[in-house]
Amino acid sequence: MAAGERTLILAEGFSADRHYGKTMHGVLRYRREDVVAILDSVRAGESEAGVPIVADVESALAFGPEVAIVGVATQGGRFPPAWRDLLRRCIAGGLSIENGLHEMLGDDPELRPLADEAAVELRDLRRPPAGLDCATGANLEVDARIVLTVGSDCAIGKMTVSLELDRAARKRGIASLFVPTGQTGIAIAGWGIAVDAVVADFVSGAAERLVVEGRRRGGELLWVEGQGSLVHPAYSGVTLGLFHGSVPHALVLCHRAGSTEIEGSPGHPIPPLAELVALHERSSLPRRPARVVALALNTAGIDAAAARAAIDAAASETGLPAGDPVRDGAEALLDEVLERLS
């Protein structure tokens, strides 16, 4: 999404789902002004964040979109068959497509010629840049303070916490920068690398390139968007590669209040917060040891009293400052992080 580009969010069947609809919700939260409609036939006629939800591409065209962004993430990142028809209709309607799934639309033997004929773009947000390699050590030379969000699971708010802390820091006049590492962050910020889509050996090199680039863009305080979780049975490799490649000075540990099991992986428990803190600190590279400096709790969907209780319990269990930057603003959490960074 270029800034100002009129955007349709494709979220068929998943617009109400925070887990699989995380790209939609991220874009709605941080690029709301560019979104003209959401497509989800299941909820047609409703609205979300003030944006009308429509049943099909034809109805969406009435709102004058220029680009359609794939707003849902599926496990493994491939397109369900029903989606291909949707994509064809978008192209036929003259829309460019922005896609963050692992499947690359630009290489699709059917959609590529259709897009060329319609003179629209197929932008694959997860396409790795050319020339990636392993980390070289240039990450350790970056003259900036680096804070990585880590977490107890996927899709619990690591990107949001990084964005909120960055926004609060910039408001204070700090040369702060959000460093995007996944498709939604890239859609929001307009740059970045989806580190989960590169050759596995090059995750650390991609992370290194991102912190080098973040400094080049003027960031003296870099908020690196975390991915996955060290305790996720499918995504932990990406998490550790990003951790070591981005060489953070400090970690903010994100957790959804009340969660005790990895979502979508029944039987995989989430360890207690104090154990997660110890695991992350022990997993940092000896050459760049990193402490968890704060806990960011996602308390969406519970009431204010329950949220307060969860935050207090987390702080008391770990001895660390805790808060929900979405519910309460990021100011207090930012104070704590900055104090422990210096």
Added chain:
Amino acid sequence: MAAGERTLILAEGFSADRHYGKTMHGVLRYRREDVVAILDSVRAGESEAGVPIVADVESALAFGPEVAIVGVATQGGRFPPAWRDLLRRCIAGGLSIENGLHEMLGDDPELRPLADEAAVELRDLRRPPAGLDCATGANLEVDARIVLTVGSDCAIGKMTVSLELDRAARKRGIASLFVPTGQTGIAIAGWGIAVDAVVADFVSGAAERLVVEGRRRGGELLWVEGQGSLVHPAYSGVTLGLFHGSVPHALVLCHRAGSTEIEGSPGHPIPPLAELVALHERSSLPRRPARVVALALNTAGIDAAAARAAIDAAASETGLPAGDPVRDGAEALLDEVLERLS
């Protein structure tokens, strides 16, 4: 390398290097009977493990090779420019090429047509299989005992330890199987997936597929070849993804006696063994907790007394059985692993 295929090892400039020449040394150790010559102009006229070292492809052809295997691994896995001429000469000489670097020869716009014209094969050992995805949980259903080698660094003998323990177990009539996860293991065993070359999100899925396949091939005791190290600044992501995706019941921790720093990464210390044991055990998935059951020390290059002292010190530091299965045979270590597995 198909069994019985007459093989030339390409090791130009690196035949004496155990780190970068690890594919050569692995093939020499486990497929010696198929190797007819080694190419390294720096050492032409010498021999290694009884195999003649020659200066160029033309001299090698006198030994009647059918396939040339790239015997060196470079950081990042790309071909130095000087190597392209070597590969062209092999193709012109009628040799197929087996390559484990990240660069895919089969996609090379210059070499592909040359190989087609010469009717030789370009086999890319690191090419990911089709249809990979994230781990699904099928790994936990595999009805076999799974042992993963982990280590303090790359290229210190994890593959060798897995192969030696597998060989010793098979000698005892156990339905044991070596599960290859890297290019050298694949060259030796003739199957496997190079987990460091798949899309980062799919490392766990590749590892899952390997243990499922290992059981399908009849293995009831699976020795999964480890990769990288949890404390390696560039490769740790692959290590953790393989760890979680292969869901081992037990770990054998490999270490080169005396090493205190990651090779090729100055300033990155190797933590003490007891700390490495704790890190690995804490990093195992709560759903499939894994203990380090033994230490395998690589004592190549030190004398017998120093080796004994290093092994005793490691055992005493960690309270775990320790040994060098290459120096002393794998029997004793296998006893210890089997006792702790049951």
